[in-house]
Amino acid sequence: MDILKILTKKYNKAILFLLEKYGTLHYSAIKKSLNNVHDHLLTKALDELVEAGLIKRELENPNIRPSRVLYSLTDLGKMALNIYSIAKKIEDSRIKVIGNNNIIINNVSSSNINIKK
Template identity: 50%
Template sequence: MDLLKIISKKNNRLVLKLLSQYNKLYYSAIKKELGIYDKLLNNALDELVNVGLVKKEIENPKVRTSKVYYSLTGFGKKAVKLYDYAEQLEKELEEELEEKSLISINGSVGDNNIIANNIQNSKISFKK
């Protein structure tokens, strides 16, 4: 099993993030909330159940139209933390790149003072 590959799939990520917000949800609530086609949602849920990230519960197995509930397993809750960690890393990287791209130039040309900040975005102002 390649866990990172499984949790990086868009629909799997959406399902896991949604289930992390609720204790458990039934199938049609997940479908309504995410707006995913049945086949894609079924594939995502089946894969997540098969690898042990999501638990499937049938309200009344003897009734054909019984509601099916889904919830995160303990392992699934740990896996969802990877999304939070990845978002934190992306934010830190973005801030680091932003800091590196900030260059300030102060000088004068004739009677004009030149103040240039963030050369990468070409924001240059002239002051007299």
């Protein structure tokens, strides 16, 4: 399983950040936080994250049917979030946009680069 590929998917990344911020969440809370994403997309993203070991899935009370499902970060999931933080710091230190069409990468200046916002 390619962890980097999993981490770059839109909903996967959002789910990891939600669980980091709020801790353990029910399926419905995750869905609501993601602006009511379609069930099949959310289920696919959650299953992928569970399979990769980035989050864990638990039943709130397995003796009651239907049982509510809880999701939380694993230690591996917390490490994955550190990857985002480190990558952001590297990117912020490498690239500086000056004006509308000038960019500096690693202290090498280049002009007339179109930057789409």
